[in-house]
Amino acid sequence: xxxxxxxxxxRWWALTALVASMLTLGFDMTIxxxxxxxxxxxxxxxxxxxxxxxxxxxxxxxxxxLPAGLLGDRFGRRLMLVTGLGIFxxxxxxGALAPDVPWVVAARAVMGVGGALVMPLALSVLPSLFGPxxxxxxxxxxxxxxxxxxxxxxxxxxxxxxxxxxxxVFLVNVPMVGIGVAACLFLLPETRDPASPKxxxxxxxxxxxxxxxxxxxIIEAPTRGWGDPLVAGFLAGAVVLLAGLVLxxxxxxxxxxxxxxxxxxxFLVNALTATLVTFVLAGLLFLLPPYLQAVLGHDALGTGLxxxxxxxxxxxxxRGAQPVVARFGPRAVVSCGLVTxxxxxxxxxxxxxxxxxxxxxxxxxxxxxxxxxxxxxxxDGALATLPSDRAGSGSGLLMTLRQVGxxxxxALLGSLLASAYRDRLDVTGLSGRAADTAQESVVAAHxxxxxxGAPGLxxxxxxxxxxxxxxxxxxxxxxxxxxxLLAGAFLPDARRTATDGGDGTPAMAGPDADxxx
Numbered sequence: 094x095x096x097x098x099x100x101x102x103x104r105w106w107a108l109t110a111l112v113a114s115m116l117t118l119g120f121d122m123t124i125x126x127x128x129x130x131x132x133x134x135x136x137x138x139x140x141x142x143x144x145x146x147x148x149x150x151x152x153x154x155x156x157x158x159l160p161a162g163l164l165g166d167r168f169g170r171r172l173m174l175v176t177g178l179g180i181f182x183x184x185x186x187x188g189a190l191a192p193d194v195p196w197v198v199a200a201r202a203v204m205g206v207g208g209a210l211v212m213p214l215a216l217s218v219l220p221s222l223f224g225p226x227x228x229x230x231x232x233x234x235x236x237x238x239x240x241x242x243x244x245x246x247x248x249x250x251x252x253x254x255x256x257x258x259x260x261x262v263f264l265v266n267v268p269m270v271g272i273g274v275a276a277c278l279f280l281l282p283e284t285r286d287p288a289s290p291k292x293x294x295x296x297x298x299x300x301x302x303x304x305x306x307x308x309x310x311i312i313e314a315p316t317r318g319w320g321d322p323l324v325a326g327f328l329a330g331a332v333v334l335l336a337g338l339v340l341x342x343x344x345x346x347x348x349x350x351x352x353x354x355x356x357x358x359x360f361l362v363n364a365l366t367a368t369l370v371t372f373v374l375a376g377l378l379f380l381l382p383p384y385l386q387a388v389l390g391h392d393a394l395g396t397g398l399x400x401x402x403x404x405x406x407x408x409x410x411x412r413g414a415q416p417v418v419a420r421f422g423p424r425a426v427v428s429c430g431l432v433t434x435x436x437x438x439x440x441x442x443x444x445x446x447x448x449x450x451x452x453x454x455x456x457x458x459x460x461x462x463x464x465x466x467x468x469x470x471x472x473d474g475a476l477a478t479l480p481s482d483r484a485g486s487g488s489g490l491l492m493t494l495r496q497v498g499x500x501x502x503x504a505l506l507g508s509l510l511a512s513a514y515r516d517r518l519d520v521t522g523l524s525g526r527a528a529d530t531a532q533e534s535v536v537a538a539h540x541x542x543x544x545x546g547a548p549g550l551x552x553x554x555x556x557x558x559x560x561x562x563x564x565x566x567x568x569x570x571x572x573x574x575x576x577x578l579l580a581g582a583f584l585p586d587a588r589r590t591a592t593d594g595g596d597g598t599p600a601m602a603g604p605d606a607d608x609x610x
Contacts, residue, residue: 108231110276114174114211117181117269124250125150125201127396128262129379130386131254132197133536142194143534144312144507147379149198151500152308153205154212156301158493160292161209167291171283175274177210182270188263200263212492230415248401251394296341300493303334304500311504354478354490359585363475364491366427366584368498369576370468373434373569375499376506377403377460380562387535388555389450402454406461414469423470424584430466431577437463438570442563446555463573467580474585506565513561519553 129143138146165173184203191197253261310327317324354360385396410430418426437459444453475491511534518538520528527545531538531554538554541547 104227107282108234110273110279112234113269113273113276114178117178117266117273118208118211124262124265127250127382127393127400128254128259130383130536131393132259133534134540135259136194136197137537138194138534142198144379144503145198146194146201147503147507148308148312148500149201150205150208151375151496151503152304153202153301154209154496156297156304157206157209158212158490158496160297163292164210169283171277173210174277177207178270178273178277179207180204181207181211182267183207185263185266185270189260191260248394248397251392251397254393293341293345296338296345299334299338299341303331303338304497306334307331308500308504311501311508314508357478358583360475360478360491362579362583362585363427363471363478364494366431366576366580367468367471367475367491368494369572369579370431370434370464370471370498371495372498372502372506373438373573374464375502376565376569379503379507380510380565381457383535384558384562385450385453387539388446388558399450399454400457403457403461406458406463407465408461410462410465411469414466417466418470418473423474424580427467427470427474427584428577428581430463430468430470431573431580432463433459434463434467435570435573435577438566438573442566442570444559444563444566446552446559467576471580506568509568510558510561510565513564514557517553517557517560519549519557523547523550 125147129138129146132138132146133143136142161173161177181204184200184205184207187203188197188200191200249265250262253265306327310324310331313327314321314324319325355364381400382396385391385399386393391399414426437456440459441453441456444456472491514535515532518532520531523531523541523545527541527547531541531550535554535558539551542550542554
């Protein structure tokens with residue numbers, strides 16, 4: 094006879110602590126994107142350097158999430174959450190005081206270490222606190238918290254940029270981290286699984302080096318060319334390192350990269366769907382602020398405010414996903430959400446330099462709706478397959494895949510944008526040095542136009558950037574459609590029983606199997 098475990102009466106208070114932690118990351122997720130155009134002007138950062146300021150965080154984040162999940166399982170998830178928030182705070186202070194681009198990149202990497210501890214552990218606590226009937230609601234609340242931080246971050250960051258120096262956008266994390274730490278210490282119960290595998294230092298190193306080499310090659314390719322020996326060498330090195338990681342983990346008795354999870358169709362398809370959606374969103378958040386600031390001429394605060402339609406759509410769909418999934422099933426909702434996202438991207442690709450903000454607000458709203466309806470059920474479906482003794486490693490793997498999607502999205506789509514921008518920009522009449530500077534970014538082109546008075550350079554830069562943005566949005570639309578086909582064809586049916594994993598295979602075993610039945 095199945096035993097029944099009484100739900101923790103503090104679970105909703107504990108969720109408050111997790112929400113506070115997620116808000117901290119939610120703020121940082123978009124505040125830097127809004128600050129990048131200002132930082133590019135003040136620090137003289139090229140598009141490639143801006144990509145590294147964004148990607149340094151997500152590469153480290155992705156590389157360390159698997160060991161972070163295991164550390165939480167082994168030594169206590171609350172302890173590691175608080176530790177992660179402290180490291181995140183140290184990186185934020187370092188970023189605020191950074192004198193140049195390399196220091197900003199280093200600070201973002203330190204923040205990535207802290208974020209890697211916070212994100213998977215916040216998710217891994219959910220299966221131990223909430224049963225299947227409440228987990229979707231809890232995930233929706235956490236998704237809404239992240240979504241809430243996304244618009245508040247740019248708005249607050251925009252206000253700071255209008256009144257203080259660019260480093261002030263990092264200091265907003267200080268009070269947020271304080272709230273998160275206090276909430277975790279007083280509201281969150283400690284959970285752990287001492288039997289979890291030990292952290293594999295070699296596998297962690299292979300992950301970090303492989304992802305770093307891949308991202309470096311993608312970022313440098315538009316400037317050097319895909320056939321450049323350095324780019325080709327880094328691509329080959331990335332393939333060798335990541336292949337070595339997979340081979341090592343397949344042979345390990347207790348692997349850090351749990352391949353068994355990837356054999357479960359419910360986890361695999363949901364994780365891949367969430368990864369492709371993150372790929373699209375990361376690319377959009379990278380290209381939108383320069384468009385709103387440089388092309389449309391809004392200040393930093395105005396840029397944050399004009400991202401609200403997308404964030405509002407995301408929050409509405411994240412909140413409404415649970416009842417819609419209950420009515421129509423996750424497969425239909427995820428597939429429709431992805432098709433909506435694809436439609437928004439194709440619509441956005443029709444934007445011109447003269448379109449104005451009204452048209453942009455329309456497709457941004459549709460983007461947010463599609464993203465929320467796709468990612469919330471996909472995340473819930475993936476987490477639902479995890480037994481409690483593998484919650485940390487499983488959620489770590491899930492978030493690792495999403496962050497890999499984010500890093501590649503910023504690197505690949507940012508490089509595609511830079512290449513299309515350079516090809517379309519008219520630098521006739523400029524000196525070689527001025528032309529090279531103008532080709533680095535649309536912000537740099539505007540600065541060159543101000544200094545040299547070059548006729549037509551500003552208009553050419555705006556047109557070139559919008560052209561590149563359109564190319565990127567077309568790629569995003571194709572990626573979203575591919576994800577919709579993947580979800581529609583392979584996502585497990587909504588009818589999940591106690592003895593079935595939803596895909597015709599037995600549900601994953603775990604010590605809490607009786608409780609979940």
